Amino acid sequence: xxxxxxxxxxLIAGNWKMHKTIAEATxxxxxxxxxxxxxxxxxxxxxxxxxxxxxxxxVLSGSPIQLAAQNTFWERHGAYTGEISPQMLVDAGxxxxxxxxxxxxxxxxxxxxxxxxxxxxxxxxxxxxIVCIGETLKEREARETLGRISNQIQEGLAGLTAGQVERLxxxxxxxxxxxxxxxxxxxxxxxVHAFIRQLLQDHFGAQVAGSxxxxxxxxxxxxxxxxxxxxxxxxxxxxxxASLKADSFLCLAALGQx
Ligand code: PEP
Numbered sequence: 001x002x003x004x005x006x007x008x009x010x011l012i013a014g015n016w017k018m019h020k021t022i023a024e025a026t027x028x029x030x031x032x033x034x035x036x037x038x039x040x041x042x043x044x045x046x047x048x049x050x051x052x053x054x055x056x057x058x059v060l061s062g063s064p065i066q067l068a069a070q071n072t073f074w075e076r077h078g079a080y081t082g083e084i085s086p087q088m089l090v091d092a093g094x095x096x097x098x099x100x101x102x103x104x105x106x107x108x109x110x111x112x113x114x115x116x117x118x119x120x121x122x123x124x125x126x127x128x129x130i131v132c133i134g135e136t137l138k139e140r141e142a143r144e145t146l147g148r149i150s151n152q153i154q155e156g157l158a159g160l161t162a163g164q165v166e167r168l169x170x171x172x173x174x175x176x177x178x179x180x181x182x183x184x185x186x187x188x189x190x191x192v193h194a195f196i197r198q199l200l201q202d203h204f205g206a207q208v209a210g211s212x213x214x215x216x217x218x219x220x221x222x223x224x225x226x227x228x229x230x231x232x233x234x235x236x237x238x239x240x241x242a243s244l245k246a247d248s249f250l251c252l253a254a255l256g257q258x
């Protein structure tokens with residue numbers, strides 16, 4: 001592969017899930033903005049709930065911190081009560097959007113097919129998708145992890161060109177590690193990350209596979225990020241719980257460099 005780990009800028013993204021009022025989100029975004037070193041040690045992305053996006057966009061305006069939504073629909077506009085289009089997210093100030101988080105797959109019926117549609121729509125609106133994949137505990141115990149990952153990539157990225165895939169970030173998030181305090185070991189995570197990069201190389205070529213950033217997600221904290229990011233195919237983290245407080249998230253951003 002042409003790119004080395006050093007050539008991929010690490011990315012630390014905070015997924016606030018269904019937490020924070022507009023006032024709380026504004027305060028947290030301000031604290032992160034004011035506490036981050038300039039230039040930041042890694043690329044930093046915040047993903048507040050939809051209701052706080054516009055307010056957080058204002059706080060982050062002029063700072064190097066980027067804004068993400070946690071989900072999107074694939075249509076541009078229309079009679080789709082309760083949905084939000086990628087164009088609306090751009091209008092609210094987003095640069096990124098998380099797609100296919102395991103909680104969306106688990107509780108809201110998202111499939112590889114809906115993930116695929118969302119990725120295509122987000123890219124056409126100019127958003128950078130952070131695409132989440134990962135196996136359940138049952139799948140890991142049945143030694144189906146790599147098969148599951150392969151299926152999520154083949155179906156989730158079906159029909160995309162190498163040029164489109166190059167604009168993605170991917171996050172490997174073992175479902176059993178999300179919000180459980182049970183982090184994958186650096187070796188477990190690296191094994192899957194290397195497998196993902198190889199699959200991307202097989203399908204989209206060495207240039208794409210070498211430059212695409214692969215984040216790890218699942219109970220990442222300031223105590224374990226250094227050893228995770230020390231692995232050659234781990235390019236950052238998607239963080240839930242530890243992103244809800246400025247001090248732990250700032251710590252992660254500071255430690256989340258190679
Ligand atoms: C997540 O929501 O993507 C996540 C990894 O959560 P946590 O860090 O809380 O495990």
